Amino acid sequence: MGRSVLVTGGNRGIGLAIAKAFAAQGDQVAVTHRSPVEGLPGELLPVQCDVTDTAAVDAAFSEVEDKHGPVQVLVSNAGINDDGLLMRMSEESFTRVVDANLTAAYRVAKRASRGMLKAKSGRMVFVSSVVGLSGSAGQVNYAASKAGLVGLARSVARELGSRGITANVVAPGFVDTDMTRALSDARRAEIIGQVPLGRYASPEEVAATVTWLGSEAAGYITGAVIPVDGGLGMGH
Numbered sequence: 630m631g632r633s634v635l636v637t638g639g640n641r642g643i644g645l646a647i648a649k650a651f652a653a654q655g656d657q658v659a660v661t662h663r664s665p666v667e668g669l670p671g672e673l674l675p676v677q678c679d680v681t682d683t684a685a686v687d688a689a690f691s692e693v694e695d696k697h698g699p700v701q702v703l704v705s706n707a708g709i710n711d712d713g714l715l716m717r718m719s720e721e722s723f724t725r726v727v728d729a730n731l732t733a734a735y736r737v738a739k740r741a742s743r744g745m746l747k748a749k750s751g752r753m754v755f756v757s758s759v760v761g762l763s764g765s766a767g768q769v770n771y772a773a774s775k776a777g778l779v780g781l782a783r784s785v786a787r788e789l790g791s792r793g794i795t796a797n798v799v800a801p802g803f804v805d806t807d808m809t810r811a812l813s814d815a816r817r818a819e820i821i822g823q824v825p826l827g828r829y830a831s832p833e834e835v836a837a838t839v840t841w842l843g844s845e846a847a848g849y850i851t852g853a854v855i856p857v858d859g860g861l862g863m864g865h
């Protein structure tokens with residue numbers, strides 16, 4: 630029987646690629662989704678959950694525990710953006726993005742730590758972004774939330790390391806998903822011009838790093854921030 634893996638926002642984009650990669654290894658994988666899911670591979674267990682709702686997070690974990698056992702590998706991936714220049718960014722936009730991207734990571738990490746502490750082992754992976762370290766004009770809310778994940782993960786790494794729990798961050802560059810398909814062609818071309826590898830990442834390329842961080846082979850890695858960004862963030 631494979632490990633119990635939970636991927637938030639695993640119904641599409643990077644999260645779906647991560648979920649499929651764990652399932653392909655034989656793990657039992659649950660994915661949270663907000664919107665109704667269609668066409669999800671049969672091996673993935675869909676669990677309805679808005680990660681901004683603490684009670685929903687608790688209920689989702691209980692459902693996963695019932696079906697797959699306590700979560701052994703947590704991937705906090707769900708995220709949103711709501712771009713705009715600082716002068717025009719509303720406080721509502723700032724707090725909404727931080728709630729979905731950072732406070733939600735705290736919610737799921739806290740809930741997952743319960744079972745992991747009992748088991749004296751566990752893996753947490755937080756999906757951040759290259760812009761969390763480099764900053765990004767028009768993304769004060771998003772970049773702040775993604776930078777916050779680094780402090781969160783490193784604090785978890787220090788608190789729970791002695792219990793065999795690792796906490797790491799993956800910082801993708803630009804990945805071909807709905808989130809970046811919303812950008813204009815001109816902006817996409819501009820971004821690609823700044824990436825040493827000259828292209829977007831596929832969701833599967835991010836998934837490969839996340840599954841590796843969840844593997845036995847990465848057992849001595851904690852508090853790390855691993856870029857998967859085609860070289861975009863070099864030096865940060």
Ligand code: NDP
Nearest residue numbers: 638642643663664679680706707708758801803804806808
């Ligand atoms: P998508 O927009 O394609 O998917 C976002 C996912 O997050 C969806 O599954 C969505 O669920 C889920 N989600 C958003 N808000 C909530 C919520 N409140 N509760 C539950 N689920 C929620 O994004 P990507 O796949 O591109 O991004 C995945 C992660 O990777 C995000 O954290 C993003 O910031 C990060 N990232 C993406 C990059 C990129 O270039 N694409 C680059 C760097 C980082 P639903 O379908 O219900 O909306």
